Each structure stands twice: as structure tokens, then as C-alpha cells.
Amino acid sequence: MSTKRITVIGDGAMATVCAMLLDSQGHRVTLWGPFADHIGQMASTRRNDRYLPGTPLPQSLQFSADDDEVMRDAELVVSATPTQFKRRVWGRLAGGISAGVPVVSVAKGVENDTLLRPTQIIDEVLSAAGKKDHALAALCGPTIARELERHLPATVCVATSDDGFAQALQEAFTTTWFRVYTHDDLVGVELAAATKNVIALAAGILDGLQAGNNAKSALLSRGLAEITRLGVAMGARQETFFGIAGVGDLATTCFSPEGRNRSAGEMLGKGQKLDAVLEEIQGVVEGVPTTRSVMQLAQQTDVEMPITAAVNAVLFEGLDPIEGIAMLMQRQPKAERVG
Numbered sequence: 001m002s003t004k005r006i007t008v009i010g011d012g013a014m015a016t017v018c019a020m021l022l023d024s025q026g027h028r029v030t031l032w033g034p035f036a037d038h039i040g041q042m043a044s045t046r047r048n049d050r051y052l053p054g055t056p057l058p059q060s061l062q063f064s065a066d067d068d069e070v071m072r073d074a075e076l077v078v079s080a081t082p083t084q085f086k087r088r089v090w091g092r093l094a095g096g097i098s099a100g101v102p103v104v105s106v107a108k109g110v111e112n113d114t115l116l117r118p119t120q121i122i123d124e125v126l127s128a129a130g131k132k133d134h135a136l137a138a139l140c141g142p143t144i145a146r147e148l149e150r151h152l153p154a155t156v157c158v159a160t161s162d163d164g165f166a167q168a169l170q171e172a173f174t175t176t177w178f179r180v181y182t183h184d185d186l187v188g189v190e191l192a193a194a195t196k197n198v199i200a201l202a203a204g205i206l207d208g209l210q211a212g213n214n215a216k217s218a219l220l221s222r223g224l225a226e227i228t229r230l231g232v233a234m235g236a237r238q239e240t241f242f243g244i245a246g247v248g249d250l251a252t253t254c255f256s257p258e259g260r261n262r263s264a265g266e267m268l269g270k271g272q273k274l275d276a277v278l279e280e281i282q283g284v285v286e287g288v289p290t291t292r293s294v295m296q297l298a299q300q301t302d303v304e305m306p307i308t309a310a311v312n313a314v315l316f317e318g319l320d321p322i323e324g325i326a327m328l329m330q331r332q333p334k335a336e337r338v339g
Contacts, residue, residue, distance in 0.1 A: 003026050003027055003028065004027050004028070004076050004172070005027075005028045005030075005074055005075045005076075006022050006028065006029045006030070006074065006075065006076045006077070006078065006172075007029075007030050007031075007032060007070050007071060007074040007076075007077050007078070008022070008029060008030070008031045008032065008077075008080055009032050009077060009078065009079050009080055009081055009089060010031075010032075010033065010079070010080035010081040010089075011031065011032075011033030011034070011035070011038055011042065011048065011050075011051070012051045012082075012283060012284070013052045013145035013146075013149075013283060014080050014106055014145050015031060015078075015080035016031065016048045016051065016052050016055075016057070016145075016149075017052070017143075017145050017148040017149050018078050018080055018106060019031040019061055019078075020149070021148070021173065021175065021178060022078070022172065022173070023058050023060055023061045024058070024175065025172065025173075025175065027172065029060075029061055030061075030062040030064050030070055030074075031061060031062070031063050031064075032065065032066075032067075032070040033063075033065055034081075034089060035065065039063050039064065039065040040063075040065070042063055043063040046058075046059065051283060052145065052146075055149050067092050067093055067096060068096045069096075070093070070096070071093055071096030071097045071098070071101075072096060072098070074097065074098070074101055075101060076101065076103075076104070076172070077101060077102070077103045077104070078103075078104055078106065079103055079104065079105040079107065079118070080105075080106045080107070082107060082109065082284040082286055083118050083194070083286060083289075084109065084111065084112060084284075084286075084289050085284075086121045087121050087124075087125060090121070090122055090125040090126070091125055094126050094128075094131055097126070097131055099131070099132075100135075101134060102134060102135040102136070102137070102162075102165050102168075103122055103134055103135070103136055103137070104136075104137040104138065104139050104158065104160075104169055105118040105122060105136070105137070105139070106138075106143075107286070108140060108193040108194050108197060108249075108286055108290075109194050109197070109286040109287075109289065109290045109293075110194045110290050110297065111293065115293050115296055115297055115300075117138075117187070117190040117191065117194070118138065118190060119136040119137070119186065119190065122134075122136060123136055135160065136186075137159060137162070137165055137166065137169055137186070138158070138159045138160070138189050138190045138193070139156055139157075139158045139159075139173070139180075140156060140157060140159070140189050140192070140193035140245040141154070141155060141157055141193075141244040141249055142154065142155070142156075142244070142248050142251070143249075144256050144258050144259060145258075146258050151177045152177065153177050153178075153179075154177065154178050154179070155179040155180075155181070155244055156173075156178070156179075156181070156244060156245075157182065157189060157243065157245055158170060158173070158180055158181075158182055158183065159183040159184065159186040159188075159189035159245070160183075160184070161184060163182075163184075166182040166183070166184075167182065169182075170182055181244060183240070183243075185240045187236045188236030188237050188241065188245070188246075189240060191227070191230065191231045191234060191236055192227065192231060192236075192241050192243075192245045192246040192249065192250075193245050194286075194290050194293075194294070195230060195231070195290070195294055196246070196249050196250040197253065197261045197287030197290055198227075198287050198290060198291045198294055198307075198308050198311055199219065199220065199227065199250060199253075199254065199307060199308075200253040200254050200261035200262045201261050201262070201264060201265040201268075201287045201288070201291065201311050201315075202219055202265060202307050202311050203216055203219055203220065203223075203253075203262050203265060204261065204262040204264060204266040204267075204268070204269060205265040205266070205269040205311075205314065205321045205324070206265075206269065206325075207262065207265070207269060208266040208267065208268060208271075208321070209269045209270075209322065209325070211325065215325075216254070220251065222307060223250070224241060224242075224246065224247055224338075225337060225338050226304070226305045226306065226308065227241060227305075227308075228241040228242075228246070228338070229303050229304070229305070230294070230297060230298060230301065230305060233302075233303050234297065234301060260285050260286075261286065263281060264277050264281055264285045264288065268314060268315075268321060269321050274315055291315055291316075292316070294308050295308060295309065295312045306327075306328055306331060307328065310324040310325075310327055310328055313327075
């Protein structure tokens, strides 16, 4: 991909590291945020102290809170706002995007109520604004922002039905430390990325209860089985869940001390209430609202998801985490199924 004018939507940690990565590749990158005061502070200090403290931002990186200006000349848009805010943000920005400009989402969730994936939300909002023919993709995989900021080796995949767009994104994002695979199962990649956050909450709860590595490893394997079942029921390919966006991201999210979903689960396991946990954690915990959506999808598709059901009960029904473990351990004995 030749040098492009790229707009990154979002002012969080992932948006910032995406902007830094693309800037390092020689692209003309503008980072947009919904709050002018925060964007102004980032522009003047060359830091994102709210979400990525201590990291200097390149002088060549541009900043804007102007909804129309930021989309006017963009040749590629990276959508890095959390899933539950994506509709509202794109409602502000859709009118300014030029015809045919491709969009890649890096969010990992399922919208409450509509049960739409991130690229589906973007497509719906753009279509409602009369904007059509925009290629859409999802970039997913194990991407702890703090590790990306330090240029530690990482691998992701970009999923889209447009082969040309996939290759262009692969070229734009690939560096000596950031490897990108192309993928054509957009449904599977986005569902794997979203549902693994629910399992990560469960993994954190086990950490908070000091339940041990045997329990955590069993959780990951059975969690992978149930999110794979859901994905297949919704039209995804089973093998997608055994790749970078599935088991790869699942492992990182469940074990990294820097993962927000695992950390939130750990705090719940130690007895903190959900409201206090969400207030204490810097940034959005995508797995919390996504748990509601995944439970609804499981009910609609008649897919059994016992771990997700237990997490949902802990989050929203007041179930004690210890009782949640007991509920899972005392299920009817059966043969193992992995898909």
C-alpha cells in the first residue's frame, strides 16, 4: 500500500497504538476522539496520559475532534471505539466519509439489543446515511496495547470478503514486529474476538478465587468449545476459533495481567461489586456488556453455553462466584465435545 491518509477513530489505548503503528509506516495519520479537551491535551503534550500513560506520541501524528474535517480526505478509516459506543460515534461521522472509503474495525464485542457485530453496526449506520460500497474488515488477535506500544512481537488477522482490501491492510499494518494474516471468515473472526472476552472474565474470577491452574486450563478448553459451538451455529467456520482470533486471543486475554476483562474478573472473584470494578478499571471492559449479548445469541440459536451462563449470573443476577464454580463442576457427567 502506498502512503495513505488514514483516520483512526477513537482516543483509547488501542486507537493510539494503531495510530502510532500506521504513522511509523509513513502514512499520514489523524487520530479523532469524541472529546475535544482530551484530543487537545494529546496534541499539546504528545501523550495519552488517560489511557496509555508515559508513552510519547510521534510529532508527525495529527489530532482532530472535528467530525467533518477528519473524514473529508481519509482514504482508510480505522474504527477503534468500543462496540457499545460504535453506533453513536458513527452516527456523528457517517455523513462526512467519502464514497467507497474502506473501514477496518478493531473492536471486540457484540452490541446490546441489536446483537450486531462491529462491522455490521458500521454497515448499518453508513447505509442509513446513504453511504454504500464501503469495504469492511475486522482486525483481531492477541493485542495487549501495552505490549504493542513496546513493539513486542504480535500477530493478528484481518478478516474481510474483499481480497484486495485484505491484502492492502496486510501491507499497511505489517512491520518487523507486527505480523498480519489475511482471513475470509469475518463472522467467525468477530465472534471469536467478542466471545473470548466472556471467557476471560471467568478466568479472572478463578484467579481472584485462587482456584489454580488446573481449573483455569479446563476453563479455557471448555470455554473454547462453547464459543466455537455458538460461532458454527451462526455461520462461522469451526477452524477460525482454533486460530489467531480464537484460541490465540483467548490465551492472551485469560493470562495477561494487563487484560482488562481478566482483571475485572479477578476483582469480582475477590469479592468486589461490578459497579466498583468498572469504576476502578481504566478503559472499557468489553466483556461485561458482551456477556448479555452472547447469552441472547445462545438462546436464539439454542446453543448450550454453561460458562457464559455462569458469568452472566455472577455479573447481573448476584450469583456468588464460588457458587458459579460449583454450578459448573456439578453438571451432569458427559462425553467431551470440542465443537
